[in-house]
Amino acid sequence: MFVQLCVFENLCPETVDEGIAMVPPIKNRGRALDEEAIEKMLTDLSLIKKFDLSHHRARLAMLQQSSSQPVPSV
Numbered sequence: 001m002f003v004q005l006c007v008f009e010n011l012c013p014e015t016v017d018e019g020i021a022m023v024p025p026i027k028n029r030g031r032a033l034d035e036e037a038i039e040k041m042l043t044d045l046s047l048i049k050k051f052d053l054s055h056h057r058a059r060l061a062m063l064q065q066s067s068s069q070p071v072p073s074v
Helices: 002-011 016-022 035-066
Strands: none
Touching: 002 016, 002 035, 016 035
């Protein structure tokens, strides 16, 4: 199940149905997750992505301020 969860997280599906379609064993195997657990995982992943993107943008802004040459934006 660990491998399936890693694949699921790397694919970053938007919905439960999309996640199950991409990684069917996440729903079909012995310790399968129910849809509520998958939805919570998607919400957590979404928060992580938002934080990561905002952190990346802040870092780029700091680099642009301290550098004489422009840094490519995201």
